[in-house]
Structures are given as structure tokens and as C-alpha cells.
Amino acid sequence: MNKYCFGVDIGGTTVKIGLFTTDGTIVDKWEIKTSKEDGGSRILSDVSESLSEKMQEKGITKDEIEGIGIGVPGPVDDKGTVLTCVNLGWGTFNVAEEVTRLTGITNVKAGNDANVAALGEMWLGGGKGYSDMIMITLGTGVGGGVIHNGKIITGTKGAAGEIGHMLVNYEEEDPCNCGRKGCLEQYASATGIVKVAKRLLAKSEEESTIRDKENLSAKMIFDAAKEGDKIATECVEELGWYLGVACANIAAVVEPDVYVIGGGVSKAGVILLDVIQRHYEKYAFHAHKDKEFKLAELGNDAGIVGAAKLVIN
Amino acid sequence: MNKYCFGVDIGGTTVKIGLFTTDGTIVDKWEIKTSKEDGGSRILSDVSESLSEKMQEKGITKDEIEGIGIGVPGPVDDKGTVLTCVNLGWGTFNVAEEVTRLTGITNVKAGNDANVAALGEMWLGGGKGYSDMIMITLGTGVGGGVIHNGKIITGTKGAAGEIGHMLVNYEEEDPCNCGRKGCLEQYASATGIVKVAKRLLAKSEEESTIRDKENLSAKMIFDAAKEGDKIATECVEELGWYLGVACANIAAVVEPDVYVIGGGVSKAGVILLDVIQRHYEKYAFHAHKDKEFKLAELGNDAGIVGAAKLVIN
Structure with missing residues (x-):
């Protein structure tokens, strides 16, 4: 070479x-x-x-x-x-x-x-040492990539790995950017978790440090959850639930070794991995349990x- | 060779x-x-x-x-x-x-x-000529297989392609054979569609040729649906809905060319392909539409x- x-x-x-x-x-x-x-x-x-x-x-x-x-x-x-x-x-x-x-x-x-x-x-980041990996990028939207035997699964028309557009909520009434309703992206992206927070805040009278914040962001929600804020914690749980269930369904298709979580939202760190993994382990088929969840390491x-x-x- | x-x-x-x-x-x-x-x-x-x-x-x-x-x-x-x-x-x-x-x-x-x-x-059946294929076998349970580039995706511990254990209904109260609740198998297997039928019959007063049948079977339900029986048609729609949504979520992961449907339930024929495909096309991400749905051809x-x-x- x-x-x-x-x-x-x-x-x-x-x-x-x-x-x-x-x-x-x-x-x-x-x-x-x-x-x-x-x-x-x-x-x-x-x-x-x-x-x-x-x-x-x-x-x-x-x-x-x-x-x-x-x-x-x-x-x-x-x-x-x-x-x-x-x-x-x-x-x-x-x-x-x-x-x-x-x-x-x-x-x-x-x-x-x-x-x-x-x-x-x-190759050089969070999935180093693995050959079957799912990458989920939690940014403005939710992107993804599926690696099998060390190579990308591109899909017939180059549209594999559209993890953000897995349908995870059949009850959703608001449309996703893609025009359908109930995509993972609507709950697990930086904008998604803010929408989830606004819904939970509107439904509750509970005091919360994220109530009435201008420019509420995913970071503010995770920071508040780390401080024990109840509504912020519910938001993080909801995001973790949707991601955990989506990862369990991905395992039913390709059963990877490791899920690598990246994008801006992943700056929240271990709290994010933990909540996804906890829900994953709860919902995964018995033969799919005990997988690795890691943070992306390479950033841009x-x-x-x-x-x-x-x-x- | x-x-x-x-x-x-x-x-x-x-x-x-x-x-x-x-x-x-x-x-x-x-x-x-x-x-x-x-x-x-x-x-x-x-x-x-x-x-x-x-x-x-x-x-x-x-x-x-x-x-x-x-x-x-x-x-x-x-x-x-x-x-x-x-x-x-x-x-x-x-x-x-x-x-x-x-x-x-x-x-x-x-x-x-x-x-x-x-x-x-x-190689020689319903997926002949394709290299990226999902097989879904609707029998007593729901099995599956994922073919990518002409080869099986086995999964890290040999448990990829467990399509029947994709989680598709979060509201389910009865357990699946695997112990979890809401697996595809609970609605799309030969036993699953009979359970769906019994639920729909119990909830409705509607006359139906499948009401009070001893040993109600998937075949009897499909046959009644072909004759225009309303409740049987609802059962087939429900099975098609779950399979269509599951296939849309599979596409978001690996985007295959073709879905091949086999197993005893697939003897229902074109009515089954049509109902799955109709729901698939409704729920699939825009880049995943227009895929092929075929019946398995090789049987045992x-x-x-x-x-x-x-x-x-």
C-alpha cells in the first residue's frame, strides 16, 4: 500500500x-x-x-x-x-x-x-476495534451509518442508515421534516428534545429550572437533568426511551457489536449513554442484550x- | 469450481x-x-x-x-x-x-x-436476481433473514434477522413467546393473526363468517377476507400494517431491494403482498419507496x- x-x-x-x-x-x-x-x-x-x-x-x-x-x-x-x-x-x-x-x-x-x-x-474513534457498528448522530436532525464487516452498508439507492427516520411513535400529530409523523428525529435530535421539553412543561405545573427559558437548548435540558431537575430528567428519559427502542429494533435486523453516539447532543456525555443503554437492555430481545454503547470521539x-x-x- | x-x-x-x-x-x-x-x-x-x-x-x-x-x-x-x-x-x-x-x-x-x-x-427463489434482500417467514412464529451483497448478515452472536422480535406495539399487554410485549410475531404469525381476529371479534357485534369457528386459522381468515368479510379484512389490514411499518423501519437501517415473504401464512398469496406493500409505501421514508415485495418460491x-x-x- x-x-x-x-x-x-x-x-x-x-x-x-x-x-x-x-x-x-x-x-x-x-x-x-x-x-x-x-x-x-x-x-x-x-x-x-x-x-x-x-x-x-x-x-x-x-x-x-x-x-x-x-x-x-x-x-x-x-x-x-x-x-x-x-x-x-x-x-x-x-x-x-x-x-x-x-x-x-x-x-x-x-x-x-x-x-x-x-x-x-x-477506524479511529468510538468504534475502534469493532467491525459491526451503528453510528447515530444526534444533531439538528438524527443521522446514522451502518457498518458491517468493516464496510458501510450503503443501501440500494444510497439511503441505508437513515436511523433518524425510523418510525417510533404512531401517535404523533406533528410532522417530521420528512413529512411523515413519529420519526426518531422528532424526539432524539437537538431540536426534538427541546420540543419534548416544551410539551412536558406545558402539561405540568411542576417547578423546573428549564421553565420559561428563552432559547431553551438540548444542553440546558441535559445540564438541568444532571442537577436533578424533574422535568428535564423526564425529557432525557423520553429521548433515551425512543433511542433505546430504536437500537433494539436495529439489533433485530443486523445485531451490531456497538452503538456509537455522536453529534452535538452527545456532548451531554455519560448521562446520555446510560439512559439509552438502560432502555435498550430493557427492550432488546434476549439474544441481543449486553451490547456496547460508546461516545463518538472524532467530532468534525x-x-x-x-x-x-x-x-x- | x-x-x-x-x-x-x-x-x-x-x-x-x-x-x-x-x-x-x-x-x-x-x-x-x-x-x-x-x-x-x-x-x-x-x-x-x-x-x-x-x-x-x-x-x-x-x-x-x-x-x-x-x-x-x-x-x-x-x-x-x-x-x-x-x-x-x-x-x-x-x-x-x-x-x-x-x-x-x-x-x-x-x-x-x-x-x-x-x-x-x-439464489433460486423469490429473491433471484437481487443481492440485498429481506426474507420474512410467517409461520407459527415470524422468522427472518437479512442478505447484503449476496451474503447473510449473521450478527455478532448469530442473532441478526430476528425480524419477528422487532418491537412494533408499545401498548401490548400480552407477552410474546420471548417474554417481551409487542413483538411483530404477536400480530403477523399464523397464531398471531388468529389472536388478532379473536380480539376484533370480541370487540365487535358485526356478523362475520369467521365468528364462532372452531380451530380458527390464518387460512380461514385470509379466505374470509378474500370473500369480503369485514372483520377478516380488518385482521389482514392489521397484519399488513405491522408488517408494512416493520419493513419501513428495516429499510431505514439497510435499505434492501426486495422483501420476500414466506412461511405458511404466505400461501394467502397476492392479497398478503398487496396489504404489506400498501402500508409499507405509506410509512416508508421517501428515499425508501418503490421496493419489491415477492412471495417465497422454494417452500421447504x-x-x-x-x-x-x-x-x-
């Missing part, structure tokens, strides 16, 4: 890029702006130029590059074809082939950014790490 | 065995009794003798055998280790290694019987077919 590889994580605002050694050390990382003009047509040539400049700067030749991995904020199939990516203005085309054309490097692979981040956490670097891993076997 | 292989499906009463050509033709199939005496210690030597006799009968030498695949009614890990199998009286040991020792054939693989049946349906042969496929790449 060659000495270096690149991991590229394309976001709506910036493209994060990492230069790695193929044994898993970050040599350098940097960002460039995402040029969304003209349907995002310049994004990949900007990336290609940036990689070329970095190779010159470091005195690295093409022969030393094992490959380029790319995470894209949209569905990507097994062959590297992105199937429309609204955030970037992209239609359907093969990202991997295009980057090969631009760089002359043949080993190029592309994947969905959430899936790629999961792969990164498996998960995308470039996982992208790099795409091209390393 | 050699010309022949064996597929062995070990059940609690009989062992089904098939001799196949490696291009997928059944040359012969037969059964032997499952000897459960002495903790099932003679089962594998009985199988081994039976294979040996068949090879003599057909004039086939060991050199012509590509391998032996074995389905076992219990959890089996990726390496062929069975993790206790109550039905057969087995503890934990490596089935594949034991059969190699007994037969002198090195390419031996073992898998859980439900997973192996799923592989069979992918799925186990030997899938077992044979285990040793053919």
Missing part, C-alpha cells in the same frame, strides 16, 4: 480535507470554501487543485497516494454515483469518476457523509477520517 | 439433505431422522454417513464435491460455531469443523436455518438450497 491518502468531506459551506498516512495518522488538515455557484460545478475542481497544491507543498508525488475518499451530503450508491445532492446543487453523476478525471488518481471512492463519518469512528474530523478509510482496505 | 455440493437442513424431527450441481440444479433430495438421543451427539455422524452413501450410490468422489453447507435451528456465528441449540440438545461447538473431521471435506459452512433459507430464496426446499449456496461463491 502507498504511504498517503486524502479524505475529503464536502459540506454546504466548507470542504474539509485531510492528508493521512495509510496507517491512520493525520498529517495535515485544512478547509476550502464550497463554491455553490453554477450548480456546484466548480466544487470538485477546487478540491482537485487544493490536493495538488498540498502535494507540491509537502513534496508528495502521485505515486505515493493510495487514493482519495470523498464524503458527500446526499445519497451515494456503491459505485460512487451521487443521486442528486440538493445542498450542493448537484444532479446525478459519478463523483468518483469525475475526481479520477480531474486528478489522474484511479483509486477514488465516494460515500454519503453520515455513512462516511460512521466509518471514520470505526469523523468525515475526513472516514473518507480516507474508504480507499484503504 | 467442483461439480457438486451438498445442502443440509437440520430440523428438530428430520434432517433434509440435497445434492446439487454448483450451478444450482437439485440432483437428488432426501430426509433422515434427527437422532436427538445423547444431546444430539449422533446427528452429524448420521448426516456424514448419509452423504457418504449418496456419493457411493451416485458414483461421485470427494474430489467432485465443492463443499457442504449446513443450516442449524439456532444461532450460528460467522465461523460456523453454533451457540447452543436447545431443539437439538446441542451446546456450543463448531459445526463446520466437526463435519470436516467426519467427512474429510474442508469447505464446510454452517448458518442459522432461517438465514440460510433466506439465502436459498435469493429453501433450507437445503440456501445451505448449498453457503459453500458456493
Whole structure:
């Protein structure tokens, strides 16, 4: 195997890029702006130029590059074809082939950014040492990635790992962003737990340190729960219940070794793992009990790490 | 690749065995009794003798055998280790290694019987032509198998594909056979739909051809639904609803191409596929819509077919 590889994580605002050694050390990382003009047509040539400049700067030749991995904020199939990516203005085309054309490097692979981040956490983060892993990212929404035998399950049309859109509440009346009602994302995301809190506060007269707070946030709710606030604790229990039940149902399908929880909400730390795991163990089928629950470790670097891993076997 | 292989499906009463050509033709199939005496210690030597006799009968030498695949009614890990199998009286040991020792054939693989049946349906049955498939077997219980990239997802402890134990009803008060409450199996199995029918009949005064029937069966309920009986139709709708929602949640994890429905209940035919698919399409995330729903085609042969496929790449 060659000495270096690149991991590229394309976001709506910036493209994060990492230069790695193929044994898993970050040599350098940097960002460039995402040029969304003209349907995002310049994004990949900007990336290609940036990689070329970095190779010159470091005195690295093409022969030393094992490959380029790319995470894209949209569905990507097994062959590297992105199937429309609204955030970037992209239609359907093969990202991997295009980057090969631009760089002359043949080993190029592309994947969905959430899936790629999961792969990164498996390689160097919370899922290190495991080969069958579920990553759940609790941010503004709830994302996910499914790793089986050390590789991403992409799904037929690149839409596997949409854990946030598992249907977990049949009674819900408010719609999810996806238009359906009762998705996990409605209870377990940063915005979801705030909505849950507002509902619980409205239904109760109980005093609470999170009552009448402006800009109530997931962090404020978890902080209050850590201090023993009753309503905040109920919110955390509700989030843990939905996540625990969802993880139990995921186990019934693929039975992973480990669940890695990331995203902004995961900054709450051990209290979050504990509540998910407690409900998981209660609801899991007997053959699925005793699984590991871990916090993600790579933060914003998960995308470039996982992208790099795409091209390393 | 050699010309022949064996597929062995070990059940609690009989062992089904098939001799196949490696291009997928059944040359012969037969059964032997499952000897459960002495903790099932003679089962594998009985199988081994039976294979040996068949090879003599057909004039086939060991050199012509590509391998032996074995389905076992219990959890089996990726390496062929069975993790206790109550039905057969087995503890934990490596089935594949034991059969190699007994037969002198090195390419031996073992898998859980439900997973192996799923592989069979992918190879020569309802899932032919697909590589990412979910099999759901609606029998006395609800079994399942998850095929990804043409191979079984076994799960860390051999317990993936336990589709029947997805939690689908949080309000259920009666326990499932597994001890939890609200498993898919409680509504979608042959016994489950009868329980659903009894509940609906008890709650309603509506005339129904399935009212007061002795030995009410899934078949009687489907037949009545086909004739337009209102309560029977409600039962079928309820079964379809739970299966449709479960399939939508499976798609959120692995996004397969096709769902293959087998087991005794699937003899109901197109009415069953239609009701599952209708509810699936209603509840699936937008990126997961338009999947295929098919009936299993191999019946009791799925186990030997899938077992044979285990040793053919």
C-alpha cells in the first residue's frame, strides 16, 4: 500500500480535507470554501487543485497516494454515483469518476457523509476495534451509518442508515421534516428534545429550572437533568426511551457489536449513554442484550477520517 | 469450481439433505431422522454417513464435491460455531469443523436455518436476481433473514434477522413467546393473526363468517377476507400494517431491494403482498419507496438450497 491518502468531506459551506498516512495518522488538515455557484460545478475542481497544491507543498508525488475518499451530503450508491445532492446543487453523476478525471488518481471512492463519518469512528474513534457498528448522530436532525464487516452498508439507492427516520411513535400529530409523523428525529435530535421539553412543561405545573427559558437548548435540558431537575430528567428519559427502542429494533435486523453516539447532543456525555443503554437492555430481545454503547470521539474530523478509510482496505 | 455440493437442513424431527450441481440444479433430495438421543451427539455422524452413501450410490468422489453447507435451528456465528441449540440438545461447538473431521471435506459452512433459507430464496427463489434482500417467514412464529451483497448478515452472536422480535406495539399487554410485549410475531404469525381476529371479534357485534369457528386459522381468515368479510379484512389490514411499518423501519437501517415473504401464512398469496406493500409505501421514508415485495418460491426446499449456496461463491 502507498504511504498517503486524502479524505475529503464536502459540506454546504466548507470542504474539509485531510492528508493521512495509510496507517491512520493525520498529517495535515485544512478547509476550502464550497463554491455553490453554477450548480456546484466548480466544487470538485477546487478540491482537485487544493490536493495538488498540498502535494507540491509537502513534496508528495502521485505515486505515493493510495487514493482519495470523498464524503458527500446526499445519497451515494456503491459505485460512487451521487443521486442528486440538493445542498450542493448537484444532479446525478459519478463523483468518483469525475475526481479520477480531474486528478489522474484511479483509486477514488465516494460515500454519503453520515455513512462516511460512521466509518471514520470505526477506524479511529468510538468504534475502534469493532467491525459491526451503528453510528447515530444526534444533531439538528438524527443521522446514522451502518457498518458491517468493516464496510458501510450503503443501501440500494444510497439511503441505508437513515436511523433518524425510523418510525417510533404512531401517535404523533406533528410532522417530521420528512413529512411523515413519529420519526426518531422528532424526539432524539437537538431540536426534538427541546420540543419534548416544551410539551412536558406545558402539561405540568411542576417547578423546573428549564421553565420559561428563552432559547431553551438540548444542553440546558441535559445540564438541568444532571442537577436533578424533574422535568428535564423526564425529557432525557423520553429521548433515551425512543433511542433505546430504536437500537433494539436495529439489533433485530443486523445485531451490531456497538452503538456509537455522536453529534452535538452527545456532548451531554455519560448521562446520555446510560439512559439509552438502560432502555435498550430493557427492550432488546434476549439474544441481543449486553451490547456496547460508546461516545463518538472524532467530532468534525469523523468525515475526513472516514473518507480516507474508504480507499484503504 | 467442483461439480457438486451438498445442502443440509437440520430440523428438530428430520434432517433434509440435497445434492446439487454448483450451478444450482437439485440432483437428488432426501430426509433422515434427527437422532436427538445423547444431546444430539449422533446427528452429524448420521448426516456424514448419509452423504457418504449418496456419493457411493451416485458414483461421485470427494474430489467432485465443492463443499457442504449446513443450516442449524439456532444461532450460528460467522465461523460456523453454533451457540447452543436447545431443539437439538446441542451446546456450543463448531459445526463446520466437526463435519470436516467426519467427512474429510474442508469447505464446510454452517448458518442459522432461517438465514440460510433466506439465502436459498435469493439464489433460486423469490429473491433471484437481487443481492440485498429481506426474507420474512410467517409461520407459527415470524422468522427472518437479512442478505447484503449476496451474503447473510449473521450478527455478532448469530442473532441478526430476528425480524419477528422487532418491537412494533408499545401498548401490548400480552407477552410474546420471548417474554417481551409487542413483538411483530404477536400480530403477523399464523397464531398471531388468529389472536388478532379473536380480539376484533370480541370487540365487535358485526356478523362475520369467521365468528364462532372452531380451530380458527390464518387460512380461514385470509379466505374470509378474500370473500369480503369485514372483520377478516380488518385482521389482514392489521397484519399488513405491522408488517408494512416493520419493513419501513428495516429499510431505514439497510435499505434492501426486495422483501420476500414466506412461511405458511404466505400461501394467502397476492392479497398478503398487496396489504404489506400498501402500508409499507405509506410509512416508508421517501428515499425508501418503490421496493419489491415477492412471495417465497422454494417452500421447504429453501433450507437445503440456501445451505448449498453457503459453500458456493
